Amino acid sequence: MKNRTFYATFLLFVLAIYAGLFGLSLVTLHDAVRQSREQCLSEQYIISSALYRDMGSLAGRALEPGARLESLVQPYLYLAGNRVPP
Numbered sequence: 001m002k003n004r005t006f007y008a009t010f011l012l013f014v015l016a017i018y019a020g021l022f023g024l025s026l027v028t029l030h031d032a033v034r035q036s037r038e039q040c041l042s043e044q045y046i047i048s049s050a051l052y053r054d055m056g057s058l059a060g061r062a063l064e065p066g067a068r069l070e071s072l073v074q075p076y077l078y079l080a081g082n083r084v085p086p
Helices: 002-059 065-080
Strands: none
Touching: 002 065
């Protein structure tokens, strides 16, 4: 009878520990995903606003459209992750 009570208590203790660790892991994962999402949104906003501003400044220049677009897109491709050296 004592062994049965010991094993039942031990099983409940182990289940409680694993449930706590699982809950802590979920909270940590949720926080990491939220921070990553906020960082990506802020980077996207910075890149899109800079691209919009650069396109507006290049609109008044008398350059060929292809060369103008190519020179404008190179730094943004690097920031986007393609890592093409300028």
